[in-house]
Amino acid sequence: MAHDEQTQRFLDSLPEIKPGQSFRFRCHPQVSCFNQCCGDLNLMLTPYDTLRLRRALGRLGHASENAPENTPMPSEPFIRAHVEVGVYPQSGYPFLHLRMAEGPGRPCPFVRPEGCSVYPDRPAACRTYPVGRATRVDENGELVEQFFLVREDHCAGFAEDGEWTTDTWCSDQGLPRYNEVNDRYMRLMSRQRDRGPLPQKFANMALLALYQPDRFRDFVRDTGMLARLGIDAAEGERLLADEEAALEFGMDWLELVIYGDNARLRPA
Numbered sequence: 001m002a003h004d005e006q007t008q009r010f011l012d013s014l015p016e017i018k019p020g021q022s023f024r025f026r027c028h029p030q031v032s033c034f035n036q037c038c039g040d041l042n043l044m045l046t047p048y049d050t051l052r053l054r055r056a057l058g059r060l061g062h063a064s065e066n067a068p069e070n071t072p073m074p075s076e077p078f079i080r081a082h083v084e085v086g087v088y089p090q091s092g093y094p095f096l097h098l099r100m101a102e103g104p105g106r107p108c109p110f111v112r113p114e115g116c117s118v119y120p121d122r123p124a125a126c127r128t129y130p131v132g133r134a135t136r137v138d139e140n141g142e143l144v145e146q147f148f149l150v151r152e153d154h155c156a157g158f159a160e161d162g163e164w165t166t167d168t169w170c171s172d173q174g175l176p177r178y179n180e181v182n183d184r185y186m187r188l189m190s191r192q193r194d195r196g197p198l199p200q201k202f203a204n205m206a207l208l209a210l211y212q213p214d215r216f217r218d219f220v221r222d223t224g225m226l227a228r229l230g231i232d233a234a235e236g237e238r239l240l241a242d243e244e245a246a247l248e249f250g251m252d253w254l255e256l257v258i259y260g261d262n263a264r265l266r267p268a
Contacts, residue, residue, distance in 0.1 A: 014132060014148035017166055023149055025130055025169075026162035029115060033156045037129065038111040043098040045083065047210040048181040049123035050096055051243050053110075054078050056121035072243065075212035082109060085207070091189045092197025094207040098123075124178040130155065131169055135183055137190045143183060181247065185210070188251055191259055202258050209250030213243040216250050225253075229265055 017023060027034070045053070057063075057073040064074055079085065083096040100106035110118045116126070132148040147166040151158065170176065192198060198206065209216050217240045220226060226236035239249045256262040 014150060017131065017147040017149050019167075020165055022163050022165050023131075023158075024160070024163055025157045026160035027157045028160075031156050031160060033154050035107075035111055035113070035115065036154050037152065038116065038126075039100065039105040039107040041098065041100060041106075041108060043108075043123065043125055045096040045098055045123055046178075046182045047185055047213075047247055048178055048244075049125075050075075050078070050083075050211050051213060051247060052121035053082075053118060053123065055243075056118035060117065072214065075214050079211070087197070087203060088189065089197070091192040092199075092203050093189045093192065094203055094211065096211060124175060124182060127173040127175050127178065128170070130157065131166060133166075133179070135186055137187060143187075181244075184248070184251055188255060191255075198258070202254075205257065206254055209254050210247065213246040213250060217243075217246050220246075220249075229267060 051072070054072040054075060055070075057078065058067075058071050062073040062077075063071040079096065082099055084099055085094060086097055087094055099109070101109045108116075110116060110122075116122055130150045130152075132150050133145060134148070135143060135145045138144050164172070170179070197203075208219065220236075220240060226233070226239075231239070238245070240246050252262045252265050256265045256267075
């Protein structure tokens with residue numbers, strides 16, 4: 001995932017894990033530092049992180065009244081309750097910053113004594129830990145990724161059994177889908193860096209399409225956007241059938257309206 005300059009400098013200060021290089025780590029409720037890494041976090045949420053957290057909170061009963069079972073928590077109350085909205089300085093693209101709970105250690109609002117209450121849908125940064133992953137697009141348009149090992153003084157997980165490479169760790173932690181969508185977002189932002197920050201109009205559009213796919217689907221239907229893009233009704237409903245599809249369509253749409261080109265969308 002693309003990072004701000006401060007996060008990139010932090011990652012660059014850490015030892016890099018090369019492809020095939022192994023490390024030891026295991027976290028479980030019996031380890032002495034269990035839950036200590038789940039507080040006082042500077043945790044930026046990607047669009048896919050946010051989608052999955054809203055899905056988890058819907059299962060926990062935070063969806064709208066009278067909503068069908070397993071309906072994600074609506075994006076507007078999620079944003080009001082759990083995050084601060086900011087922008088990446090170089091690109092002007094929006095991000096959501098998870099708001100920590102009040103109290104000693106400023107714990108994550110989703111951590112409980114027994115562990116993470118949203119564990120199946122936890123953000124990518126939580127899944128990746130104790131590994132840090134940085135990505136960039138090189139001069140040939142190819143994705144370049146690097147991995148770093150985050151060793152915090154309090155963490156006893158490195159003394160536990162468990163031998164991993166970055167590939168086996170990412171697979172075990174369910175990261176492939178997160179990385180796929182997050183890398184798509186990173187590529188979108190990389191197109192803006194040399195142009196300066198997005199104008200406010202486009203930043204608002206990006207917040208809607210990226211972080212509010214529930215509202216974006218309504219916007220698409222209400223504005224007749226699909227017809228203007230030459231997309232028939234059946235294909236349009238497929239694109240908007242669920243929030244993951246709507247998020248990917250939203251990234252395609254942003255690329256078209258901001259940069260004038262997208263491999264999958266063409267104005268009618």
